Amino acid sequence: MENNTLDPQDWDDLKEIGIKVFTDMIDFQKNVREREIWKEPSMSVRSIISNEKLPIGPQDLNEIYDQIKTNLLPYNKGNIHPKFWSWVQSTGTPSSIIAEMIIAGMNADVATGNHGPMYVEEKVINWLKEIFDFPKDGHGVLVSGTSVANLCGLLAARNNYEDSIVRNNGIFNLNKQFIVYSSTETHSCVLKAADIIGIGKNNVRLINVNSTFQINSVALEEQIKSDLAQDLIPLCIVGNIGTVNTGAIDDIDSLSEIANRYKIWLHIDGAFGAFAYLVDEYRSKLRSINKADSLSFDLHKWISLPFGIGAILFKDKNKQRNAFVEHPNYLEQNDEGLASGFDPIFNYSIEMSRSFKALKIWMLMKEKGINQISSVIKKNLDDIKYLEQLILNKPDIFELACPVTLNVICFRFIDPKLQENMLNAINKKIVILLQTRGYAVISNAYINKKYYMRLANVNHRSIRSDFDDLLKAIITLIEECKKQIL
Numbered sequence: 215m216e217n218n219t220l221d222p223q224d225w226d227d228l229k230e231i232g233i234k235v236f237t238d239m240i241d242f243q244k245n246v247r248e249r250e251i252w253k254e255p256s257m258s259v260r261s262i263i264s265n266e267k268l269p270i271g272p273q274d275l276n277e278i279y280d281q282i283k284t285n286l287l288p289y290n291k292g293n294i295h296p297k298f299w300s301w302v303q304s305t306g307t308p309s310s311i312i313a314e315m316i317i318a319g320m321n322a323d324v325a326t327g328n329h330g331p332m333y334v335e336e337k338v339i340n341w342l343k344e345i346f347d348f349p350k351d352g353h354g355v356l357v358s359g360t361s362v363a364n365l366c367g368l369l370a371a372r373n374n375y376e377d378s379i380v381r382n383n384g385i386f387n388l389n390k391q392f393i394v395y396s397s398t399e400t401h402s403c404v405l406k407a408a409d410i411i412g413i414g415k416n417n418v419r420l421i422n423v424n425s426t427f428q429i430n431s432v433a434l435e436e437q438i439k440s441d442l443a444q445d446l447i448p449l450c451i452v453g454n455i456g457t458v459n460t461g462a463i464d465d466i467d468s469l470s471e472i473a474n475r476y477k478i479w480l481h482i483d484g485a486f487g488a489f490a491y492l493v494d495e496y497r498s499k500l501r502s503i504n505k506a507d508s509l510s511f512d513l514h515k516w517i518s519l520p521f522g523i524g525a526i527l528f529k530d531k532n533k534q535r536n537a538f539v540e541h542p543n544y545l546e547q548n549d550e551g552l553a554s555g556f557d558p559i560f561n562y563s564i565e566m567s568r569s570f571k572a573l574k575i576w577m578l579m580k581e582k583g584i585n586q587i588s589s590v591i592k593k594n595l596d597d598i599k600y601l602e603q604l605i606l607n608k609p610d611i612f613e614l615a616c617p618v619t620l621n622v623i624c625f626r627f628i629d630p631k632l633q634e635n636m637l638n639a640i641n642k643k644i645v646i647l648l649q650t651r652g653y654a655v656i657s658n659a660y661i662n663k664k665y666y667m668r669l670a671n672v673n674h675r676s677i678r679s680d681f682d683d684l685l686k687a688i689i690t691l692i693e694e695c696k697k698q699i700l
């Protein structure tokens with residue numbers, strides 16, 4: 215038999231194992247509540263994996279899957295579990311297992327070409343524009359996550375400065391320094407983006423925040439004026455919808471006014487928070503969202519899709535194109551045939567070859583509808599408000615870092631008899647024991663140098679009683695943690 219290919223020798227065998235794996239993975243999500251949320255990979259598992267030699271010959275797929283069942287599935291990260299509220303991690307949806315299967319099966323590259331997936335990519339970008347009330351002239355692109363989306367936003371600001379002067383001649387020929395503005399609460403990937411595009415981390419002005427962790431717009435404007443007076447170039451303001459520590463939402467109205475007044479690019483990092491726009495009570499607060507020149511958000515956070523999917527929208531398609539367009543002659547566009555139709559997507563993004571990620575969004579939106587997606591977001595918001603109330607009911611043992619304004623809550627155990635360093639250590643121990651005992655996974659935030667327990671709720675599987683359970687578990691751990699630390 216001719217076997218010089220990566221296709222299986224026996225297609226029926228492959229189908230059999232494929233069907234088994236597929237049903238197992240659906241059950242893996244279906245039964246996740248009954249399993250331990252997290253356990254540390256055992257020493258034997260670690261050594262088995264790390265000692266594996268580069269495979270020279272073939273191994274039976276059934277054996278490989280057995281190894282996955284024994285060595286990987288029990289040591290999953292935990293974020294598909296209903297009691298996972300750490301960082302901001304998507305829960306995943308069972309039907310996107312099907313989407314991922316179709317994406318791999320089609321294996322379409324959506325950089326270029328006249329083929330079905332390109333129409334779905336275009337449709338999904340238009341749906342996202344519609345969700346955020348972006349103008350018809352706007353456009354966007356799917357990327358791997360908000361870090362890359364923010365990078366694209368800053369790059370577009372830079373490349374649209376004075377007829378692409380930097381794009382063509384490089385940052386060193388500018389003779390002046392670009393300045394980026396954001397708040398002290400901004401995600402570190404914005405600093406990284408400033409570094410990557412040659413602006414430098416020290417040229418990101420981290421403006422002070424008010425008591426609810428929103429950027430101080432007055433201080434921002436003063437800083438801009440002072441930079442202008444020194445002949446620096448205010449290039450971009452990065453506003454936040456949902457800061458990573460506390461979920462703060464900057465005053466986007468006033469950022470957009472300032473950006474307009476000084477002709478500065480306004481980029482918004484709405485990694486998880488942007489989708490609060492789907493919920494009535496946030497819609498008016500976020501009404502200026504579509505005034506941003508660019509808006510980043512993840513679909514692998516609040517929209518629950520499997521990892522590797524974020525997006526950026528631009529108010530002006532021409533500016534997006536201007537920032538990324540290239541015309542390699544090996545990718546010539548024709549009037550007919552496969553290389554016809556769409557303006558290649560690589561003219562709108564950093565990447566060239568890309569997977570057909572749009573299918574995941576397209577399928578989820580069709581399957582559930584925007585109403586169901588919004589009502590999950592509303593539930594997440596309500597549940598965090600509920601937890602906030604439980605905490606406020608116990609002022610003798612808990613303190614909030616600030617009132618809840620989105621889906622994030624930061625709180626800590628307090629005891630007036632204990633010093634701050636002891637409180638930090640006890641709260642940290644509580645977070646660790648919750649994880650190692652398998653009660654729940656939450657993370658932390660340092661706010662004014664104090665250690666706070668932190669939950670970000672984007673978990674569509676959580677139910678109200680999970681939050682009662684969490685607080686009960688924390689209360690039972692307090693005494694034990696005090697004993698260990700004091």
Ligand SMILES: *Cc1c(COP(=O)(O)O)cnc(C)c1O
Nearest residue numbers: 359360361362401456458485512
């Ligand atoms: C998660 C997050 C990012 C980074 O997004 P990735 O998808 O992890 O690249 C940026 N900003 C904020 C506010 C975030 O929460």
